[in-house]
Amino acid sequence: xxxxxxxxxxxxxxxxxxxxxxxxxxxxxxxxxxxxVRLDGENIAPINSNIQFRDPPISASISFSKNSxxxxxxxxxxxxxxxxxxxxxxxGAPDPPVKVVVRIRPANGxxxxxxxxxxxxxxxxxxxxxxxxxxxxxxGDVYELVGAPLVKDALSGYNTSLVAYGQTGSGKSYTMWGxxxxxxxxxxVSGLQGVVPRIFQDLFSKIQKDQENNDDKLINYQCRCxxxxxxxxxxxxxxxxxxxxxxxxxDAKNGFYVENLTExxxxxxxxxxxxxxxxxxxRKIGATSKNSKSSRSxxxxxxxxxxxCKVVSxxxxxxxxxxxxxxxxxxxxxxxxxxxxxxxxxxxxxxxYQESSSKCFGTSKTSRISLVDLAGFDRNTLDDASKQHAxxxxxxxxxxxxxGHLVNIIAKxxxxxxxxxxxxxxxxxxxxxxxxxxxxxxxxxxxxxxPDEKSNxxxxxxxxxxxxxxxxxxxxxxxEITEDDVDGLSDQIxxxxxxxxxxxxxxxxxxxxxxxxxxxxxxxxxxxxxxxxLNRSLILPRIDRDSEEDLCIxxxxxxxxxxxxxxxxSSHEEIFKEDSQIGENTLIYSAEGTCEHYLSCSDESENxxxxxxxxxxxxxxxxxxxxxxxxxxxxxxxPKIKNSHRKSLAFLSNHPSNQDDAVETxxxxxxxxxxxxxxxxxxxxxxxxIIPGPTESIAASLHRGLxxxxxxxxxxxxxxxxxxxxxxHLALKQPCLSIDKANASAQTSPEEGKSSDPPPxxxxxxxxxxxxxxxxxxxxxxxxxxxxVADGSSHGAKDIEKxxxxxxxxxxxxxxxxxxxxxxxxxxNQLLEKYNCETHQNVISSYRNSSNFSDRENQLxxxxxxxxxxxxxxxxENKLLTWKSDENHEPEFIKEKCEIKEVQENSNHSxxxxxxxxxxxxxxxxxxxxxxxxxxxxxAAPTRISSDKLRSYLCCYNPSS
Ligand SMILES: Nc1ncnc2c1ncn2[C@@H]1O[C@H](COP(=O)(O)OP(=O)(O)OP(=O)(O)O)[C@@H](O)[C@H]1O
Numbered sequence: 001x002x003x004x005x006x007x008x009x010x011x012x013x014x015x016x017x018x019x020x021x022x023x024x025x026x027x028x029x030x031x032x033x034x035x036x037v038r039l040d041g042e043n044i045a046p047i048n049s050n051i052q053f054r055d056p057p058i059s060a061s062i063s064f065s066k067n068s069x070x071x072x073x074x075x076x077x078x079x080x081x082x083x084x085x086x087x088x089x090x091x092g093a094p095d096p097p098v099k100v101v102v103r104i105r106p107a108n109g110x111x112x113x114x115x116x117x118x119x120x121x122x123x124x125x126x127x128x129x130x131x132x133x134x135x136x137x138x139x140g141d142v143y144e145l146v147g148a149p150l151v152k153d154a155l156s157g158y159n160t161s162l163v164a165y166g167q168t169g170s171g172k173s174y175t176m177w178g179x180x181x182x183x184x185x186x187x188x189v190s191g192l193q194g195v196v197p198r199i200f201q202d203l204f205s206k207i208q209k210d211q212e213n214n215d216d217k218l219i220n221y222q223c224r225c226x227x228x229x230x231x232x233x234x235x236x237x238x239x240x241x242x243x244x245x246x247x248x249x250x251d252a253k254n255g256f257y258v259e260n261l262t263e264x265x266x267x268x269x270x271x272x273x274x275x276x277x278x279x280x281x282x283r284k285i286g287a288t289s290k291n292s293k294s295s296r297s298x299x300x301x302x303x304x305x306x307x308x309c310k311v312v313s314x315x316x317x318x319x320x321x322x323x324x325x326x327x328x329x330x331x332x333x334x335x336x337x338x339x340x341x342x343x344x345x346x347x348x349x350x351x352x353y354q355e356s357s358s359k360c361f362g363t364s365k366t367s368r369i370s371l372v373d374l375a376g377f378d379r380n381t382l383d384d385a386s387k388q389h390a391x392x393x394x395x396x397x398x399x400x401x402x403x404g405h406l407v408n409i410i411a412k413x414x415x416x417x418x419x420x421x422x423x424x425x426x427x428x429x430x431x432x433x434x435x436x437x438x439x440x441x442x443x444x445x446x447x448x449x450x451p452d453e454k455s456n457x458x459x460x461x462x463x464x465x466x467x468x469x470x471x472x473x474x475x476x477x478x479x480e481i482t483e484d485d486v487d488g489l490s491d492q493i494x495x496x497x498x499x500x501x502x503x504x505x506x507x508x509x510x511x512x513x514x515x516x517x518x519x520x521x522x523x524x525x526x527x528x529x530x531x532x533x534l535n536r537s538l539i540l541p542r543i544d545r546d547s548e549e550d551l552c553i554x555x556x557x558x559x560x561x562x563x564x565x566x567x568x569x570s571s572h573e574e575i576f577k578e579d580s581q582i583g584e585n586t587l588i589y590s591a592e593g594t595c596e597h598y599l600s601c602s603d604e605s606e607n608x609x610x611x612x613x614x615x616x617x618x619x620x621x622x623x624x625x626x627x628x629x630x631x632x633x634x635x636x637x638x639p640k641i642k643n644s645h646r647k648s649l650a651f652l653s654n655h656p657s658n659q660d661d662a663v664e665t666x667x668x669x670x671x672x673x674x675x676x677x678x679x680x681x682x683x684x685x686x687x688x689x690i691i692p693g694p695t696e697s698i699a700a701s702l703h704r705g706l707x708x709x710x711x712x713x714x715x716x717x718x719x720x721x722x723x724x725x726x727x728x729h730l731a732l733k734q735p736c737l738s739i740d741k742a743n744a745s746a747q748t749s750p751e752e753g754k755s756s757d758p759p760p761x762x763x764x765x766x767x768x769x770x771x772x773x774x775x776x777x778x779x780x781x782x783x784x785x786x787x788x789v790a791d792g793s794s795h796g797a798k799d800i801e802k803x804x805x806x807x808x809x810x811x812x813x814x815x816x817x818x819x820x821x822x823x824x825x826x827x828x829n830q831l832l833e834k835y836n837c838e839t840h841q842n843v844i845s846s847y848r849n850s851s852n853f854s855d856r857e858n859q860l861x862x863x864x865x866x867x868x869x870x871x872x873x874x875x876x877e878n879k880l881l882t883w884k885s886d887e888n889h890e891p892e893f894i895k896e897k898c899e900i901k902e903v904q905e906n907s908n909h910s911x912x913x914x915x916x917x918x919x920x921x922x923x924x925x926x927x928x929x930x931x932x933x934x935x936x937x938x939x940a941a942p943t944r945i946s947s948d949k950l951r952s953y954l955c956c957y958n959p960s961s
Contacts, residue, residue, distance in 0.1 A: 095442060096130065097474035097475070097476050098442075099149075099443070100130050100444075100470045101131040101445070101446055102129050102131075102447045102449060103171060105135065105451065106136075107450060111453050112451040114132045114134040116132075117132065119132060120463075122459065127463050127467065129470065133145075139175070139195070139198070140189045140198075142195055142446070143195050143198040146162060147196075147199045149442075149444075150369065150444060151206060153367075154305055155203070157366070157479045157480045158442050158477070159367055159479065160368070160370070161370040161372065161433075161441045161443045162369075162445075163433070163436065164373045165374050165445055166376060166446075166462045167379075168289075168294045168377065168378040169291035170448035170450045170462070172295075172376060172446070172448045173194075173295055175195060176194050176195055176373045177196055177276065180277070182194075196371050200266075200273075203223075203269075204267075218309070218362075219308065219310075220308045222265065222307070223265065223267070223303055224264060225264050225265075225302065226262060226264070227262075227275060227279035227302075228246070228261055229279075229284065230297060230300070230399070231284050231297035231298075231392075232297075233428055234428070237261055238282045239264060239275065239279055256435075258432075263304075266303070275301075279299070283299055286388075286389050288376070288378045288389075289378055290376070290378060290455070295376065296375055298373070299373050300370060300372045300432060301372075302371070303369040304366065305365075308362065310362035311362050363480055367479055379457060379458060398427075402429065403427075403429055406424065406430045407468045407469050407472060410422060422438060438472050438474055439475065440477050441474055443469075445466060447463060447466040825930060825934075828930070
């Protein structure tokens with residue numbers, strides 16, 4: 001009876017309603033787990049918790065010889081099929097490895113006829129297959145011919161595959177799965193369940209029977225299922241839609257498998273039904289010209305069946321009895337004997353065997369059932385088909401075409417016995433079907449065809465595919481492992497393990513020394529790297545060591561260095577003036593005579609000492625005013641560190657009484673390091689980066705030194721430690737320079753413009769004078785050495801040398817200028833003394849000659865013009881140098897103060913009139929410089945000239961003050 005299309009539609013696609021009617025989570029089995037699917041690993045001995053090997057099984061692949069007991073038994077394949085003639089299967093004969101059946105979908109106006117059980121006719125041509133199901137066939141019929149043998153073979157240990165092939169709408173899905181509603185109904189012969197549900201219904205039924213009816217066997221089964229989809233060439237997990245683009249893996253350890261594919265263990269037909277519903281609901285569907293709910297992807301449901309069979313036969317009982325003393329202690333055997341006598345020995349032995357199954361082994365089988373529903377190809381695409389559907393149709397055509405090509409190759413190889421390479425890897429589908437097509441599997445193909453005339457070409461294509469597939473030569477094997485196989489396997493494992501151990505030991509012996517050395521060195525290197533990155537300050541004191549690292553110097557660093565040198569030069573200038581003017585070995589800047597810091601720049605063996613202990617307790621004292629005399633602190637140079645000697649600057653606590661000076665010193669130090677370290681150097685010092693260039697290296701060294709100074713100032717107990725840094729290169733080559741550097745380091749230059757405030761720190765340069773004539777070349781060499789030594793490398797020093805040469809050249813010029821000015825100052829000083837004496841004498845004598853004191857001003861006025869130069873110092877240095885006052889005046893010290901004041905006023909007045917603006921500016925500048933120097937000079941050499949006199953002189957010399 002031919003069913004109408006309306007009936008078909010009733011039982012048609014169920015995918016749209018499953019999610020609404022069935023809560024899928026509830027349908028899932030409780031005992032599920034995820035694991036890798038192994039498609040060709042079933043032949044490996046199953047790992048059963050009840051089985052214990054004498055040696056633990058190894059996972060490495062093992063190659064077996066032809067006579068290996070593990071090689072599965074190959075059934076004789078005697079069928080010789082041709083494209084047009086399929087030999088009739090004899091009743092009772094084993095199922096062929098490749099079975100091709102044709103099912104004709106019910107339709108009106110069909111041109112296809114079933115002319116016999118295995119032959120169909122299209123037009124005038126007949127095609128013969130293993131079986132043909134016409135439109136009147138039922139789902140049960142198909143199952144009996146295709147499904148039932150598959151279940152039997154699977155339980156026997158064969159890999160089995162069922163593939164539905166055909167054009168869209170030809171009834172593949174209907175045949176494979178059946179309508180959705182039927183899947184959740186109780187299975188019946190007349191039901192509409194597809195082949196797959198029937199297979200699992202049958203499978204679990206047989207398993208149950210097998211376990212119940214075999215008294216002399218203990219059989220355990222374990223089934224796990226997976227469900228995947230191949231859509232657009234990519235594998236997705238239908239049981240976990242989030243798993244997409246899964247990869248096929250093929251390695252020695254796991255065999256051929258789909259990575260991360262969900263596997264769920266099933267123990268009943270219901271479990272499988274739930275999985276089927278879930279997976280089919282996730283399948284991609286679309287509309288085609290023949291099917292409004294066409295499957296747009298290939299799907300593959302896989303069930304792996306593992307079974308362990310332990311025979312409890314009479315013979316085996318005897319064996320087991322012999323083994324019992326080994327398995328159980330004597331008291332247990334007595335109990336077993338008593339128990340067996342009361343019941344039955346068979347039952348007792350069965351229980352014992354079950355109990356001791358870990359020490360006994362029967363047989364094990366592993367088989368795989370692969371159920372594949374291919375997407376239906378369609379020659380005609382819908383006019384209104386979207387791009388996506390067109391793309392899907394393209395891929396389906398392509399993939400089915402690749403499968404057809406694969407079948408052709410395999411069939412050809414069987415016919416010609418030519419070993420042509422089989423294109424399994426041409427697509428995901430062919431890769432997945434590698435075992436089913438031409439491999440270790442029994443294959444059944446259902447060619448679904450539509451009998452309508454419009455589908456003739458697709459029908460013919462499908463039939464041709466079936467005929468070619470029938471020619472394929474599969475080699476199905478019973479995947480079974482026996483106890484003897486396990487013994488052989490255990491022996492092989494043991495041998496391989498021994499070989500591995502020998503190989504490892506020999507390898508270890510040969511490489512042990514080197515390996516230990518290299519690993520140790522690696523560890524050391526790692527520790528060093530870690531130390532460097534964690535605390536670079538540990539590295540800084542070692543910068544005098546040789547280093548082979550390449551140094552990168554950027555322009556900014558050089559500029560910074562140049563600025564530093566300029567600052568140093570300017571400070572040299574001032575100090576040099578002082579030094580030249582004083583002309584003594586020792587410079588003494590007195591700070592109220594209470595605290596003196598001695599800076600020695602003498603021999604290398606001597607240390608430069610700065611006492612700063614008293615400053616430590618005052619560092620946090622906010623009342624200490626910020627020193628204003630550090631208007632232009634001089635950047636301290638990088639300490640020179642030589643390989644053999646280091647000039648060190650030690651900080652001792654010899655004068656704890658003067659805290660103010662120490663505080664000033666420490667504050668100045670802070671000012672110095674804040675003001676003269678470039679930001680990037682500061683950050684570099686703060687961070688743990690490696691010093692990139694020599695400039696930073698030097699600055700870092702300085703920073704380190706300053707940090708040590710701080711530390712010693714803050715920690716009285718630690719002040720006597722020997723941590724120090726060297727100023728040797730400065731002390732040796734340029735004594736005044738050394739002082740200046742130390743001065744800059746300590747930030748103790750006298751305050752400018754505040755002569756009332758004594759300098760906070762005193763320095764004593766013990767042995768400078770003898771080296772005052774050191775050449776600039778020596779300085780240059782010293783600095784060069786400093787750079788090289790400080791960085792441990794001479795790389796990149798050339799650029800710095802150029803800058804240094806420029807700086808030194810400038811320093812030379814400045815030095816000569818300083819000398820000139822110092823000479824002028826000295827001369828001026830001498831003249832000043834004369835002026836103070838002679839001018840006063842003249843004024844007093846003029847007063848003495850005057851009769852009326854009130855007319856003094858009138859009398860002085862006439863002589864102003866003429867006698868100006870006689871009484872007042874000239875406005876230029878040259879004139880000053882040649883200026884002579886009248887020596888015939890008699891001083892009157894009683895009126896000296898008043899008279900000098902008057903003279904000053906007159907002098908100022910006259911200078912305002914006579915001096916030009918430019919000359920005045922020049923004098924102001926010069927006066928500024930001289931005032932600084934004289935101020936210091938006044939403090940340093942109080943006996944040479946009265947500071948009051950100097951001030952009064954300067955006041956009259958500077959009209960603006
Ligand atoms: N033997 C049959 N008896 C009754 N109805 C059938 C039979 N074969 C197919 N049908 C109906 O025909 C329609 C299409 O069938 P089905 O979806 O199984 O085709 P298909 O080959 O899977 O198509 P596609 O490849 O596009 O998914 C469905 O409604 C189905 O119920």
